[in-house]
Amino acid sequence: MRYLILSDIHSNLTALETALKAAEGRWQNAVCLGDLVGYGPDPNEVIDRIRSLGALTIRGNHDKAVSGAVEADEFNPIARNALLWTREQLRPENREYLETLPRGPVSVDGFSILHGSVYDEDEYVFSPALALDGLLNAPSPVSFFGHTHLQGGFSLRNGDVTVLYFKPTGGNPFSIFRVEPGTTYLLNPGSIGQPRDGDPRLGFAIADLENQSVEFWRIPYDIEAVQNRMTKAGLPEPLILRLSFGS
Numbered sequence: 001m002r003y004l005i006l007s008d009i010h011s012n013l014t015a016l017e018t019a020l021k022a023a024e025g026r027w028q029n030a031v032c033l034g035d036l037v038g039y040g041p042d043p044n045e046v047i048d049r050i051r052s053l054g055a056l057t058i059r060g061n062h063d064k065a066v067s068g069a070v071e072a073d074e075f076n077p078i079a080r081n082a083l084l085w086t087r088e089q090l091r092p093e094n095r096e097y098l099e100t101l102p103r104g105p106v107s108v109d110g111f112s113i114l115h116g117s118v119y120d121e122d123e124y125v126f127s128p129a130l131a132l133d134g135l136l137n138a139p140s141p142v143s144f145f146g147h148t149h150l151q152g153g154f155s156l157r158n159g160d161v162t163v164l165y166f167k168p169t170g171g172n173p174f175s176i177f178r179v180e181p182g183t184t185y186l187l188n189p190g191s192i193g194q195p196r197d198g199d200p201r202l203g204f205a206i207a208d209l210e211n212q213s214v215e216f217w218r219i220p221y222d223i224e225a226v227q228n229r230m231t232k233a234g235l236p237e238p239l240i241l242r243l244s245f246g247s
C-alpha cells in the first residue's frame, strides 16, 4: 500500500492542490500529521479538501488552539493574530471536525503518525538529543512526525542516532529513501503550507513500506497567489513574507 504523507498544511490551499496534482495516481491512502490550519488564508477550503480525501488525520497544535482546546495566549502575537482570524472564518462543522481530531501517535498500517514528539504533540524534535527518547520508545520501526516544518528526520541503529536530510537533485521532484530492517526511524515529510528549511518549495512524502521505500518530494507552487489572498485577508505581513524564503 502506498501512503501519501501530508503535514503542516496551514491553510494553504494552493500548495495543497499543487502537491495533490503532482502525487496524482501514485498513492492509495492519505494521512495527515496535523496543523491543517493557522497562518494561511484558506482554512475552510483546506479542511474540506482533506476531508474529501478521506485522509486519516491527527491534530496539530494549531488545530487544537483554533478549536479552542488551548488558549491562544500560548502563541506568539503574530501566530495568535492568524489564529483568531482563523477562528472567525471557520464554518461550525469544520470547527467541530478539528475538535474531534485524535491526538497522535496513531498507528496506521505498520507505521505510526504523530505531530510533535512521541510523548508531546507540542514538542519540537529538532536535534538527535531530542529525537533519541522517541526513537527508543517509538511505537513502530517507522514513525512520521511534523511540527518542525523541516523535511528530514532521524534514525537509530545499534545505539547511534543519524540525522537524515532529503534533497531531490538533478531536477527530480523527489528523492527515494530506503528503509533498512533493524533500524528505527522518525521521518518528517516536510510542510505543505509553510516550509522552514530555507527552501520555499512545498514538501510531502509517499511511503511504500512493503517495498522499504519512502519518496521525499519538493515542488514549487504559486506562492504569490497565496500571498495576495493573505494580504486581502489582512493577515500579518511577516507571515506573508516568510513564504517567499521558506523561513
Ligand code: ZN
Pocket (backbone or CB within 6 Å): 008, 010, 035, 060, 062, 147, 148, 149
Ligand atoms: Zn505547523
